[in-house]
Amino acid sequence: MRSTKNARWVWGSFALAVSVLVFVVPFAFIALNAAKTREEAQLFSFSWPQHFQAWDNLVAVFEANEFMILRAFTNSIALTVFSVTILVLFAAMASWIIERRGGVAAKLANGLVLIGLMIPPALVPTIFLLQALGIYGTFPSMVLVEIAFNTSFTIMIFRSFISTIPRELDEAAIIDGAGSLQLFFLIVFPLLRPILVTAIILNSVFVFNDFVNPLYFLPGEGTETVQVTLYNFSSQYLTDYNLLFMDILVITIPMVIMFAIFNKRIVAGMTAGAVKG
Amino acid sequence: MPLGIIFLGLYLLPTITSLYYSTQRWTLFDTTFVGLDNFIQFLQDPFLLNGVVNTFVYAFLTSGLKVTIGMFLGVLLMSNIKFRGLIRNIIFFPVLVSTIGIGITFQVLMKPDIGVLDGIVRLLGGPDVGILGSPATAIFGVILVDVWKGVGLATVIYLAGLSSIPQEYYEAAKVDGVTGWQNFRHIILPLLQPATNTVIILSLIGGLRSFDLIWAMTGGGPGFASDVLASLIYKQYQSGFFGLSTAGNVAMFVLILLLIVPLNKFLKSREVEV
Numbered sequence A: 001m002r003s004t005k006n007a008r009w010v011w012g013s014f015a016l017a018v019s020v021l022v023f024v025v026p027f028a029f030i031a032l033n034a035a036k037t038r039e040e041a042q043l044f045s046f047s048w049p050q051h052f053q054a055w056d057n058l059v060a061v062f063e064a065n066e067f068m069i070l071r072a073f074t075n076s077i078a079l080t081v082f083s084v085t086i087l088v089l090f091a092a093m094a095s096w097i098i099e100r101r102g103g104v105a106a107k108l109a110n111g112l113v114l115i116g117l118m119i120p121p122a123l124v125p126t127i128f129l130l131q132a133l134g135i136y137g138t139f140p141s142m143v144l145v146e147i148a149f150n151t152s153f154t155i156m157i158f159r160s161f162i163s164t165i166p167r168e169l170d171e172a173a174i175i176d177g178a179g180s181l182q183l184f185f186l187i188v189f190p191l192l193r194p195i196l197v198t199a200i201i202l203n204s205v206f207v208f209n210d211f212v213n214p215l216y217f218l219p220g221e222g223t224e225t226v227q228v229t230l231y232n233f234s235s236q237y238l239t240d241y242n243l244l245f246m247d248i249l250v251i252t253i254p255m256v257i258m259f260a261i262f263n264k265r266i267v268a269g270m271t272a273g274a275v276k277g
Numbered sequence B: 001m002p003l004g005i006i007f008l009g010l011y012l013l014p015t016i017t018s019l020y021y022s023t024q025r026w027t028l029f030d031t032t033f034v035g036l037d038n039f040i041q042f043l044q045d046p047f048l049l050n051g052v053v054n055t056f057v058y059a060f061l062t063s064g065l066k067v068t069i070g071m072f073l074g075v076l077l078m079s080n081i082k083f084r085g086l087i088r089n090i091i092f093f094p095v096l097v098s099t100i101g102i103g104i105t106f107q108v109l110m111k112p113d114i115g116v117l118d119g120i121v122r123l124l125g126g127p128d129v130g131i132l133g134s135p136a137t138a139i140f141g142v143i144l145v146d147v148w149k150g151v152g153l154a155t156v157i158y159l160a161g162l163s164s165i166p167q168e169y170y171e172a173a174k175v176d177g178v179t180g181w182q183n184f185r186h187i188i189l190p191l192l193q194p195a196t197n198t199v200i201i202l203s204l205i206g207g208l209r210s211f212d213l214i215w216a217m218t219g220g221g222p223g224f225a226s227d228v229l230a231s232l233i234y235k236q237y238q239s240g241f242f243g244l245s246t247a248g249n250v251a252m253f254v255l256i257l258l259l260i261v262p263l264n265k266f267l268k269s270r271e272v273e274v
Helices: A002-034 A054-100 A104-119 A123-133 A138-160 A167-175 A180-191 A191-206 A214-215 A226-233 A243-269 B004-020 B021-034 B038-046 B048-080 B084-096 B099-109 B117-121 B138-163 B167-175 B180-191 B193-209 B214-215 B229-238 B242-269
Strands: none
Touching: A002 B084, A054 A104, A054 A138, A054 A180, A054 A191, A054 A226, A054 A243, A054 B084, A104 A138, A123 A138, A123 A214, A138 A191, A138 A214, A138 B214, A167 A180, A180 A191, A214 A226, A214 B229, A226 A243, A226 B099, A243 B084, A243 B099, B004 B117, B021 B193, B048 B084, B048 B138, B048 B229, B048 B242, B084 B138, B099 B138, B099 B214, B138 B193, B138 B214, B167 B180, B180 B193, B193 B242, B214 B229, B229 B242
């Protein structure tokens, strides 16, 4: 018994050391350089800052481009909250229907989902479409785009989860006289909670860290997302790496907070369904 | 039956999706029809072939590595070693961080000569690498970082897959006197097939479309050496060649379709019933 206990410690410590080396050290590099002066950060060395000016850099990051980062945070968080909320709600409903109802319509919808998962969205035609509708470059259109582009993935993880919920449950509710909306919100939705958490986290990460789609669909001033603020500090000839690294740290905070809150439930949600294809 | 939900789910969602998926494709075919020379021009782009090769190398290597490393880490974290939770969080953390931010950071770490990574290699007695500086290796530098960032998600998917394997299988195997390797080869591996499929499909699709990381780390350079389809398409778009860019998009989804559909069928056929 003694030796197996020791082995647990040895292997655990070893694995911990390796993962710290591989995964934490780059972040230590970011953090150290975020506290340096511009000149010192330019050396890209892995050393303790000679002039520790993390606070000054933080202030500079916030003041850059007339507090652009605050606008960007508002934009990004609003974008994430709106699109993920709508996406998760509708995807849950749609997956329920697709999974519970056979028939041509459900098959068709399922086919569309699979296609959506495989084929990358055609960006330029979407821009033309949005332009034709007169909403290109507006915030609501960006929300719609994020919803549409993440629908397939979300439905996929919901469906496999729903297939594990016994049918008898909804049948019983119907016999008891539950209407369809009642059935969904009172019976189904609470049952979906584990996978809901997984879907919310993964989609939030996708949307919040999305760089490509805002690049195409939200050009112009005032609508920047946080990912774009990273380019505040670099020009063709000169890059303020200290501020750039500080910015990386700052824009990661929302995701870290969310992860800290939901951490334990991520795997739980996936266990219950996501990988059963 | 739940009529209300049918209405919302089956009408509203496909309306949104069809708006953005189907309608697009219609417009798309329209565009290719009108200007077929766009398509030809894109195919004649001297850098396209290189871009296609890079796209495939990128997609296959990243998903292969994510499967191998992710499965290893998953199995490791399911065993009863210490600090499991902590290690899992550490591995998952990069998934949360902005891809562009990671890209810029590693671009700095991998800088030739002054970069930290080269410093470490030198310290170990190796030659100057400058992985991003040379056309032959730049794409592999990006691939390494992609795996580094994405392996956390693969690990979590594997953890989920592992914990859904019923305990009785292990117990039965133990009674039969199965060794550790046999246990892995004949019990864990087949029962993990669904998880493996999920990881493969997700990372292949992600790899074939990937753009952010390449854009932040090399911008497709040096020259056009590390361009992939997605970055070529963006460059066309940026320079105002909308037709060309769209043609590139068509090429990309034909490629993905040709690859993923048969692969998906094959992978599904290998799943066993639990």
